[in-house]
Amino acid sequence: MADDKPAQADYDLRTRALVSVLTRKGLVDPASMDAVVEYHESQVGPHVGAGLVARSWVDPDYRRRLLADARAVAREDKLTGFQSTDLVAVANTPSVHNLVVCTLCSCYPWSLLGLPPTWYKDSSYRARAVIDPRNVLREFGLDLDDEVEVRVWDSTAEVRYLVIPERPPGTDDMSVDELAALVTRDSMIGAETLTAIGQQ
Amino acid sequence: MGDPDTLAQLSLLSRDEADQTFAEPWQAQAFAVVVEFIESGRLTQEEWSQRLSAELKAAEGRGEYDTGERYYAHWLAALERLAVDRDITAWNELAAEREETRMNDHHRRNEQLKSP
Structure with missing residues (x-):
């Protein structure tokens, strides 16, 4: 949900003024800006990360490589955004649950998951995920057993994280594509776990 | 990060939201400028992360805890400040x-x- 209308009109005006100054000075090109927006709205999204996760469930060698050097795998797969930024994949297990946050701002593996959801940019989430991850997860509807260790990963400009959720039970007969369809964006941030029907 | 009393007053977190990329066209424009700057080598991820973080911290310092909805407003403010600091404008x-x-x-x- 956005602010009230007058504030939006002001942001809109400020943005257009800034863009026209930058365009006039040859620092941005409106056509390539449109392409950037188009790309982020239609091409990149959680389906990219979901493909990696699903493949890691069916291909043990791929999984090993992903956990050892996710950035190398992402670059092999021709994913953008990892020239100067590292990527680390962390796997959930019955005894470990991983959760990703960016306490500084909103660093996020955009080319794998699309743009970050609003709650990821929430000051409350950014502050509390590190201090009190169990309760944050509980508020998200995920009540972990006390025996499960919660590991919180704080993203930076230098390193981004991808959570490999556990493969849901009862999915042995599914194809990679069918499995990928089960993998949600939030499960790859660690905000939820997966069930076979994809929703909790 | 923030004192616990203030944090405790924040509403409970919710993952519910419309699954849209940009809520308003200006957000997409402001986003695209930063991507262009980074891709053309005018700006590094590190510098942008620091600038955006400083803007968010300043807002929180003013007591403006936000639920992520004003995020692109801070993004825009950081971008304007960058352009001025660099003498671009x-x-x-x-x-x-x-x-x-x-x-x-x-x-x-x-x-x-x-x-x-």
């Missing part, structure tokens, strides 16, 4: 450009009202 140039854009919008609206 100046605050008065931006203000003049806004005024001109506003006048153009006004003019266009009047023209549209006049046409049948």
Whole structure:
């Protein structure tokens, strides 16, 4: 949900003024800006990360490589955004649950998951995920057993994280594509776990 | 990060939200400028992360805890400040450009009202 209308009109005006100054000075090109927006709205999204996760469930060698050097795998797969930024994949297990946050701002593996959801940019989430991850997860509807260790990963400009959720039970007969369809964006941030029907 | 009392007053977190990329067109534009800057090597991820983080911290310092909805407003503010700090533009140039854009919008609206 956005602010009230007058504030939006002001942001809109400020943005257009800034863009026209930058365009006039040859620092941005409106056509390539449109392409950037188009790309982020239609091409990149959680389906990219979901493909990696699903493949890691069916291909043990791929999984090993992903956990050892996710950035190398992402670059092999021709994913953008990892020239100067590292990527680390962390796997959930019955005894470990991983959760990703960016306490500084909103660093996020955009080319794998699309743009970050609003709650990821929430000051409350950014502050509390590190201090009190169990309760944050509980508020998200995920009540972990006390025996499960919660590991919180704080993203930076230098390193981004991808959570490999556990493969849901009862999915042995599914194809990679069918499995990928089960993998949600939030499960790859660690905000939820997966069930076979994809929703909790 | 923030003192626990203030944090405790924040509402419970919810993952519910409409699954849209940008809520308003200006957010997409402001986003695209930063991507262009980074891809053309004018700006590093590190510098942008620091600038955005400083903007968010300043807002929180003013007591403006936000639920992520004003995120692109901070993004835009950080971008304007970057352009001014780098001497790409100046605050008065931006203000003049806004005024001109506003006048153009006004003019266009009047023209549209006049046409049948």
